[in-house]
Amino acid sequence: MIPTSHPRYKSLITRERMATCARSGVVAMEGLTAHGRGEAFDYLIGEVTTPGAAEAERIAAALFLTAKHPVISVNGNTAALCADAIAELQAVSGAIVEVNLFHRTEERILKITAILTKAGCTVIDGPVARCIPLEHDRGLCHIDGIATADVILVPLEDGDRAAALVSMNKTVIAIDLNPLSRTTQTATLPVIDEVTRAIPAITRELKGLDRKTAETLVRDIDGKKYVRDAIMTIKGRLIDVLD
Amino acid sequence: MIPTSHPRYKSLITRERMATCARSGVVAMEGLTAHGRGEAFDYLIGEVTTPGAAEAERIAAALFLTAKHPVISVNGNTAALCADAIAELQAVSGAIVEVNLFHRTEERILKITAILTKAGCTVIDGPVARCIPLEHDRGLCHIDGIATADVILVPLEDGDRAAALVSMNKTVIAIDLNPLSRTTQTATLPVIDEVTRAIPAITRELKGLDRKTAETLVRDIDGKKYVRDAIMTIKGRLIDVLD
Numbered sequence: 001m002i003p004t005s006h007p008r009y010k011s012l013i014t015r016e017r018m019a020t021c022a023r024s025g026v027v028a029m030e031g032l033t034a035h036g037r038g039e040a041f042d043y044l045i046g047e048v049t050t051p052g053a054a055e056a057e058r059i060a061a062a063l064f065l066t067a068k069h070p071v072i073s074v075n076g077n078t079a080a081l082c083a084d085a086i087a088e089l090q091a092v093s094g095a096i097v098e099v100n101l102f103h104r105t106e107e108r109i110l111k112i113t114a115i116l117t118k119a120g121c122t123v124i125d126g127p128v129a130r131c132i133p134l135e136h137d138r139g140l141c142h143i144d145g146i147a148t149a150d151v152i153l154v155p156l157e158d159g160d161r162a163a164a165l166v167s168m169n170k171t172v173i174a175i176d177l178n179p180l181s182r183t184t185q186t187a188t189l190p191v192i193d194e195v196t197r198a199i200p201a202i203t204r205e206l207k208g209l210d211r212k213t214a215e216t217l218v219r220d221i222d223g224k225k226y227v228r229d230a231i232m233t234i235k236g237r238l239i240d241v242l243d
Numbered sequence: 244m245i246p247t248s249h250p251r252y253k254s255l256i257t258r259e260r261m262a263t264c265a266r267s268g269v270v271a272m273e274g275l276t277a278h279g280r281g282e283a284f285d286y287l288i289g290e291v292t293t294p295g296a297a298e299a300e301r302i303a304a305a306l307f308l309t310a311k312h313p314v315i316s317v318n319g320n321t322a323a324l325c326a327d328a329i330a331e332l333q334a335v336s337g338a339i340v341e342v343n344l345f346h347r348t349e350e351r352i353l354k355i356t357a358i359l360t361k362a363g364c365t366v367i368d369g370p371v372a373r374c375i376p377l378e379h380d381r382g383l384c385h386i387d388g389i390a391t392a393d394v395i396l397v398p399l400e401d402g403d404r405a406a407a408l409v410s411m412n413k414t415v416i417a418i419d420l421n422p423l424s425r426t427t428q429t430a431t432l433p434v435i436d437e438v439t440r441a442i443p444a445i446t447r448e449l450k451g452l453d454r455k456t457a458e459t460l461v462r463d464i465d466g467k468k469y470v471r472d473a474i475m476t477i478k479g480r481l482i483d484v485l486d
Contacts (some may be wrong), residue, residue, distance in 0.1 A: 015276050019272030019273055019276070019347020022265075022272050023272065026388060030259075032272060032279065033258050033262075033275050033276070033278055033282065034279060036276035036278060036281075037282050038283075039276065039279070039283075040279070040281075040282075042340050043423070044423075071463035088393075091318060123283070156458065178283070180286070180287075208289055228485060231485055232485075238477060238478050238480070238481075
């Protein structure tokens with residue numbers, strides 16, 4: 001048992017939860033390693049939502065509000081970490097929730113769908129096809145979901161997939177803690193924040209946003225700005241450690 | 244299958260190997276997350292042995308050469324990543340190899356011992372006792388191993404344990420990629436390098452070292468210097484990305 005007084009309590013509890021989800025097959029083994037990479041970058045960023053990330057979350061909310069056909073793409077790690085927050089964002093945004101996996105098996109899709117449904121999500125069902133320009137099962141998505149979406153939220157997405165979605169002229173909102181990853185480098189809007197902080201923040205922003213403000217916010221999005229902001233934050237913190 | 248031409252080939256193959264070892268129980272689920280954290284820091288450091296790390300590896304070799312009773316403490320991640328390199332270091336240094344686990348079960352000890360033995364290590368057997376000032380099984384170690392060692396190499400060690408070993412007046416050589424971790428902050432000598440680069444480097448240095456040079460090298464070890472070096476390297480690389 002991890003004592004609640006432990007300075008790393010939240011991180012340790014989350015790690016334990018991820019390990020449990022890996023044992024049950026919801027999280028891929030590779031997903032655990034990816035979670036570790038995220039932990040390292042979150043630590044470097046200071047385990048808080050930076051002002052730059054908060055701004056990106058507000059713009060993400062504006063993209064949801066102005067989208068015609070928004071989709072939230074959910075993988076094993078995202079479902080394990082924040083199924084409840086996804087359900088809330090769906091309720092407020094009306095977005096389609098699609099389970100879309102890098103390590104795709106029918107069994108994992110069913111398990112992740114069950115977690116999301118239990119949390120209150122409506123998960124898209126129906127025909128899938130290889131619409132994403134990627135090889136094998138990695139190109140599969142739902143015809144009425146990602147294939148025809150204009151705005152897609154991809155939390156914790158692989159870099160190849162984020163780039164492939166951008167190449168389909170989708171507006172891609174990524175949530176990823178690594179400011180150097182291909183995902184943050186290629187997404188239309190990289191939200192460089194921890195997923196359990198980022199998704200509730202987007203939902204909160206969405207609740208308070210009117211259409212006119214949203215339309216202004218989505219004009220001329222400069223994704224690179226958020227990458228620079230995150231790198232500057234890390235640099236500043238490293239200098240503090242040296243002092 | 245991962246193509247050998249993939250820019251991240253080595254990292255992906257290693258990740259796959261770690262996942263396989265997690266499925267077989269050699270690597271703890273928490274060990275996979277820890278591996279991911281290491282990957283992130285290695286990426287930030289540039290996936291090379293920095294001049295500072297190379298210097299630390301030379302001093303680590305000197306510590307082995309001048310030690311009376313050196314021990315290499317091996318956990319699941321280390322065994323999965325570099326059992327061969329541990330066997331070579333043991334052959335050259337004459338150090339005792341002890342399996343010592345944070346997530347300790349008899350089953351995992353047997354599996355890790357089997358991997359090490361197959362690679363050519365002689366693994367210490369015999370009585371264990373709670374000699375490390377830590378609660379529960381985390382305090383267990385071999386009487387003729389860690390308990391009575393003067394110099395201990397702990398690759399990929401937990402911060403609490405590294406600190407506990409230092410509190411026992413042991414000379415602790417840590418191998419850890421995170422310059423901000425408690426392990427690197429508390430070890431006598433932190434080697435901030437990837438374990439499959441670091442251990443062969445220590446072995447190479449040991450082969451070319453004479454006792455007199457070694458005695459000079461181990462005087463006044465400044466562990467903090469290597470922490471500063473690694474942080475400066477990361478900072479420099481982040482600035483390069485911004486340019």
